[in-house]
Amino acid sequence: MTIHDVARHAGVGSMTVSRVIRGAGNVSAGMREKVEASVRVLNYQVNVAARATRSRSSAARVGILYSNPSASYLSEIMVGGLEQSSRLASHLMLERCEGLAGQKQAVKRLLAAGVDGVILPPPLCDSRQTINMLRAEGVTVLALATARPMIDVSSVRIDDFEGALAMTRHLIALGHRDIAFIKGDPQHTPTELRYEGFLAGMSEAGLTVRPDWVAQGLFTYRSGLAAAEKLFEARLRPSAIFASNDDMAAAALAVAHGRQIAVPRDLTICGFDDTAVATTVWPEVTTIHQPIAEMGRAAVRLIVDEIRARKTGGDPAPVHHLLPFTLMERDSSGPAPP
Amino acid sequence: MTIHDVARHAGVGSMTVSRVIRGAGNVSAGMREKVEASVRVLNYQVNVAARATRSRSSAARVGILYSNPSASYLSEIMVGGLEQSSRLASHLMLERCEGLAGQKQAVKRLLAAGVDGVILPPPLCDSRQTINMLRAEGVTVLALATARPMIDVSSVRIDDFEGALAMTRHLIALGHRDIAFIKGDPQHTPTELRYEGFLAGMSEAGLTVRPDWVAQGLFTYRSGLAAAEKLFEARLRPSAIFASNDDMAAAALAVAHGRQIAVPRDLTICGFDDTAVATTVWPEVTTIHQPIAEMGRAAVRLIVDEIRARKTGGDPAPVHHLLPFTLMERDSSGPAPP
DNA sequence: CTGAAAGCGCTTACAG
DNA sequence: CTGAAAGCGCTTACAG
Incomplete structure (x- = not known):
């Protein structure tokens, strides 16, 4: 099944077929339709290897x-x-x-x-x-x-800022006012933006961010364990923890599990990225999905x-x-x- | 840089070059060496696209x-x-x-x-x-x-059987005699083989497998949580838990963490597969790596x-x-x- | 807007 | 064992 078979079937020249399948201009509507119909009928597929030989640029x-x-x-x-x-x-x-x-x-x-x-x-x-x-x-x-x-x-x-903002609004819409945040590695670019998105969401709802409800993490599971432990040692316990990635959210989940804190009944935990771990752990983690x-x-x-x-x-x-x-x-x- | 450039450089025909780069027979040692030298000097690389056009079968x-x-x-x-x-x-x-x-x-x-x-x-x-x-x-x-x-x-x-056997021998070599096992989903094919590998390892060392130290899992994190909880409720506590995949090993780790059991000081945990979660959690999980x-x-x-x-x-x-x-x-x- | 000719870099026969 | 010729299926000029 080649370009020539299609050309014969459609009653046009091979070049016209080539133009149509490449989406190049300079083809009349009538010709285009005939070719497209033949392509469909014959179930033609371009041979990418052949295409590649000639058009270096492609x-x-x-x-x-x-x-x-x-x-x-x-x-x-x-x-x-x-x-x-x-x-x-x-x-x-x-x-x-x-x-x-x-x-x-x-x-x-x-x-x-x-x-x-x-x-x-x-x-x-x-x-x-x-x-x-x-x-x-x-x-x-x-x-x-x-x-x-x-x-x-x-x-x-x-947009990391908008993602974090959306998650924060979602938590607030669920009735949460006592929201803790686990920051990511200061060396990585999303860290600051996600934190700013969180702050913006809190601020627009007129909520304050308690300093002892913000923990520093490094985007790793291990750092999430330590950050979560620290949050639980605060004088008051938050009703939600927003970890700035899924690995740390999974770690927070493990710590909560160990302290017999029921998630999500007594504590809401959410993450960011929607990587594999978000759907590996139980319960599965509410998060921001990157497409x-x-x-x-x-x-x-x-x-x-x-x-x-x-x-x-x-x-x-x-x-x-x-x-x-x-x-x-x-x-x-x-x-x-x- | 084409086959012809190489041929010219080596002072042979293009066909000879083609034969050498394809590893086809029928080339004298002298010719082969000349061509190989030129390929090296010119840093020639085959054009796979061109190759593919001619040899349909490829x-x-x-x-x-x-x-x-x-x-x-x-x-x-x-x-x-x-x-x-x-x-x-x-x-x-x-x-x-x-x-x-x-x-x-x-x-x-x-x-x-x-x-x-x-x-x-x-x-x-x-x-x-x-x-x-x-x-x-x-x-x-x-x-x-x-x-x-x-x-x-x-x-x-x-070989899943051999993998589980190797891990069991490793645990025994570390001095463990009280080894618990978390089985996988009965519907999946590796489940039985991994369990048999474990039994074989225990048996060859003259160790018995306590029934209350074998828990049924489903290869999921959640099933691993339940299985680990069950193991910790046994009358005696094992010194090692061999989970038949990494998700369940990670879950066992979370349960141990919650019970303040130090891993690996007080309890060894290992998994199987070496998927991402094995190096996500902390401590990182000892496991069988599939290449x-x-x-x-x-x-x-x-x-x-x-x-x-x-x-x-x-x-x-x-x-x-x-x-x-x-x-x-x-x-x-x-x-x-x- | 349309198409006949030349050629991409390689390999498959075919001839020596 | 070696190589000159033909052709893979397509696209790039070139001509109408």
């Missing part, structure tokens, strides 16, 4: 460079990324690195494989050093799920566009794409006790 | 059909699978499904995309129904990380071989590939208390 090679911490995102990124990549006839590569030395090696491997662009999930998305290393080799870079996009680097993300698959799709689309523009001599401006998040209401949250 | 399309529970494996599978896939110039697709209806739709989408073969991670790898559905459409199937391979379906896996990336690589290689054999009119026998596991000693295990 065969963009895109790498995803990740380090351990973001592994939980990875499969979801791949779901969207692979789909988009096969649609664009681009090639997707996965490369893992750890530490700075490992990073340099990984960049070398990617270059040897001929990458044109690299997508960086967290936390590498916020490493100026990594970005510069890649750019020095002429590689196009895109930051995925970063909280603070750099003005000169294309990004795909959700990671969608973000992977968008990332591949944007970076391939940018690569193509660059190959044809252009100097495309960075694109910043903001996607909507979703508040996932699960069993770890409930109305405030009377 | 352009195998492989789908990975997964359902939610195995999502934690997915990124690791992709790491190995993508690498192998790009080496073989095959195409990898990802498709998710939930429930039986979703499964039928997913199979339809995969067929529409023209898959030749489908890799099934757990738990779909053990669904005769799914396998038959795919086979009815002429699709080659491979079961990944199944515990009980079906005689007529190719598989890539580790998932390697398994992804092997799965793609085997299924592409099988697809090619079938395309050329052959009727290849199913292949069963067993990979070695690794015991990951982390902080949740330690010597038995005196």
Whole structure:
């Protein structure tokens, strides 16, 4: 089943079929319809390999460079990324690195494989050093799920501030007024924004934030254990704990369980990110869902566009794409006790 | 940089270069060396797209059909699978499904995309129904990380019995004699094998298994909570708990934490699989690591071989590939208390 | 707006 | 064992 079979079936030239399937312009409506009908009838599918040989510019090679911490995102990124990549006839590569030395090696491997662009999930998305290393080799870079996009680097993300604000409003709507917060690692970009979103939500409801109800965490489970213990040692016990990621929310859940505090009857706990652990623990954690698959799709689309523009001599401006998040209401949250 | 550049550099014909890079026979040692040297000097890389156009048989399309529970494996599978896939110039697709209806739709989408073969991670790898559905459409199937391979379906896996045996021996070597076990979901294939491996390890050391130290779980965190609570209510407390997966080990850890039992000082806890949760919780869980990336690589290689054999009119026998596991000693295990 | 020709980089026959 | 020719299925110029 080739382009020529479709052309014969539709009674047009092969070039017209090529134009239609590529979505190129310069095709009359009548021709387009005939071709599209034939494509449907014959169940034609482009041969991406053949396409790639001829149109060098289409065969963009895109790498995803990740380090351990973001592994939980990875499969979801791949779901969207692979789909988009096969649609664009681009090639997707996965490369893992750890530490700075490992990073340099990984960049070398990617270059040897001929990458044109690299997508960086967290936390590498916020490493100026990594970005510069890649750019020095002429590689196009895109930051995925970063909280603070750099003005000169294309990004795909959700709004962390708005996410935290939405969660805080949700808790307040459930009747909670005594809300504690577990902050994330000060080194990571989402930390500040999520905390500010929380403060904004409290403030707009006229609620105060007690200093002993704010605990410092590091986004790890272990830090969540310590933070939760600290919160429970406060003079008054909050009716809800908003942890700024799911790992720490899961830890808070474990601590509550150990203290025989029933969740959500006596205490509401919620997180952020909707990673695997949120649905692993029990009760499952109410959290802010990042549309990671969608973000992977968008990332591949944007970076391939940018690569193509660059190959044809252009100097495309960075694109910043903001996607909507979703508040996932699960069993770890409930109305405030009377 | 093409095959012709290499040929010119080496002073041979392009066909000779093609033979060398493909690893085909019929090349004299002298020629081979000259070509290999030039490849190295010029840093030549095959253009997989071009290769794929000519050798039709290479352009195998492989789908990975997964359902939610195995999502934690997915990124690791992709790491190995993508690498192998790009080496073989095959195409990898990802498709998710939930429930039986979703499964039928997913199979339809995969067929529409023209898959030749489908890799099934757990738990779909053990669904005769799914396998038959795919086979009815002429699709080659491979079961990944199944515990009980079906005689007529190719598989890539580790030995669950040996894994559980190794962990049990490890605990015994640490001085533990009072070892409790949390079983998995009776519906899943690894459950029985892991339990048998545990029994074999205990038996060969002349240790008895107390009935009240064996708890039934379902592989979920929640079931692990209940199972651990039950174990702690036994008349005597074990010095080690071997949970048959990491989710349940994490739950046991949470229960121990709640009861102020120090891990690993007063209690050793270990799991199986080495999924993300094993390194999320604290202390990190000692567990049996499945080499998932390697398994992804092997799965793609085997299924592409099988697809090619079938395309050329052959009727290849199913292949069963067993990979070695690794015991990951982390902080949740330690010597038995005196 | 449409199509016949040339060529992408490789491999499959075919001939020596 | 070695290589010149033809062709994979598509797209990029080029001509109408």
